[in-house]
Amino acid sequence: EVQLLDSGGDLVQPGGSLRLSCAASGFTFSSYAMTWVRQAPGKGLEWVSVISGSGGSADYADSVKGRFTISRDNSKNTLYLHMNSLRAEDTAVYYCAKDQIMGIAADYNWLDPWGQGTLVTVSS
Amino acid sequence: SYELTQPPSVSVSPGQAAKITCSGDALPKKYAYWYQRKSGQAPVLVIYEDSRRPSGIPERFSGSSSGTMATLTISGAQVEDEADYYCYSTDSSGNHRVFGGGTKLTVL
Secondary structure, three states: OOEEEEEOOOEEOOOOOEEEEEEEEOOOHHHOOEEEEEEOOOOOEEEEEEEOOOOOOEEEOOOOOOOEEEEEEOOOOEEEEEEOOOOHHHOEEEEEEEOOOOOOOOOOOOOOOEOOOEEEEEOO | OOOOEOOOEEEEOOOOOEEEEEEOOOOOOOOOEEEEEOOOOOOEEEEEOOOEOOOOOOOOEEEEEEOOEEEEEEOOOOHHHOEEEEEEEEOOOOOOEEEOOOEEEEEO
16 A cells, blocks of 8 residues: 655744655655645645656746755655745645656646645744 | 636535536646545545546546536535545646645535
8 A cells, every 4th residue: 555654844933944754655666756735724735846756857836946855765765845945835734745657747647645744834 | 827727615415416617728638637635634536637536436426528627526425525626737838737726515
């Protein structure tokens, strides 16, 4: 059974940094791209970032580009999201999700399954 | 930027059919995917590639797409189907991923 376990969420001050983790099991981790999606309080889902199975390619939403960095350690079956220069509007539950292909192409690709989410709160 | 538009809410009585729409200019050429998110839980894929149902999803869930609109239909909605539903797709370039704004389904 494919399982994704998100962790690392915390209360952080504006301008601060945080690293989220997603531990994967039940599939060949390096064969699939992985994605981060977030949901701010009272808002809808927002796609954040994707990384290829090899880790060699990545893409970001404009709202986080230059501040967030996605990475993965295939030897540990773990996905990361490094968040810098955090803003109040980054407050959200962050979910990791498994793509259906190795590359970061969006076509013919979807997210399934998802982790349970981890809460990031940016506030002074 | 590309947008997918959903109605904010849909309300039906138990046993009635619930239809949730998602409109987007690229939908004639791009697949739509549907996610169910119950309160406090992770999103769950209920329809992929416009109309395909993952294993384990009840048969009452179906999807269709015509022109610029994709539709999720829950035939005979149950109280346990109350949730937020999100469509997901890409823009015409296939490079940018986007979620619809979400539709709150109430069954009562």
